[in-house]
Amino acid sequence: MKISKPFIIVCLLIFLIGCDKEVEEGVMKSDLSKDVEMVTDYGSIIIRLSDETPIHRNNFIKLVNQKFYDSIAFHRVIENFVVQGGNPTTKPSEEYKGNGDPKLSYTIESEINDKLFHKRGALGAARTGGISNRKRLSSGLQFYIVQRGVYVDSTLNIALERINKQLTYNTVVNRPGISDDIDALASFREKVFLKEEKEFTKKDTLQFNSLRSKVDLYNIDSLAKVEYENMTKKYDFPEGRREVYKTIGGTPHLDQSYTVFGQVVKGMDVVDSIAVVKTNKAGKPLNDVRIISAKMIKRILY
16 A cells, blocks of 8 residues: 555654643743744844753743733843843833833742853843842843943953952842841832832831831941952853953843843844934833744754
8 A cells, every 4th residue: 555745744743743742831842942033123033042041941932932022122222231122011002111010020030050141142031130139030021132242351350340249249138137128128019019009008108118227227238348348259250251252242240140041143133223223211212123023933053
């Protein structure tokens, strides 16, 4: 009995589909070996996600598969620094809020990995700064792409100083006692943030001020300064890192503080085009630059 070629192809496709499986909700095993294509108003950006950061990788894949990024605009664009997107209130049907939508926002555990650094084209997870985020939790929705150009040794030394000062600050805010009071303040602030302004009460204000005053008494900046001055072993760039920043570029002062979870492999010219659009003082483009669509695509060499 002769078997037709179309029949063989159909059987092969069924077999291949059967081999694929969901590794977690919204993420198929085959997605892990694909790239992300973001089609923007200025062209396509191809991003390769890192297997070194599985939490961020899978979270991003899930959002792409859910078409979350479709029609979202870049809301923070700073030439020679980064372009940032992922704020759901930038969609055409939404009213823009700089802090995003608190009902949709969520955080994920940081995956800061020294193998992954902020060279030009790096994909990083945005996050809330300050003491309220002492664990450096990443935004589950917002991302940025590094656009900055090259550095010289003197500016890299300044970046190193910033990194080490931030590391000592992190040490202080994570001390027992201090961390407990910071968490109490952050938890209360988050609860109040979800309320409408008209729902604020005098009791809310008094409790917030009390928690804030308790944290202020530690004088964290002074403690961090002492910690830095007594630092015996400062962080330094791994071998070869300086050369990358001096020839390719990047934002080295963000290293050790933000999670990098991917890299642009094609389309940095598009990122550069977005980075030079006219913006307001907050970095929001005067004319929206949108992600028309984002999807998983076959991985190839570029």
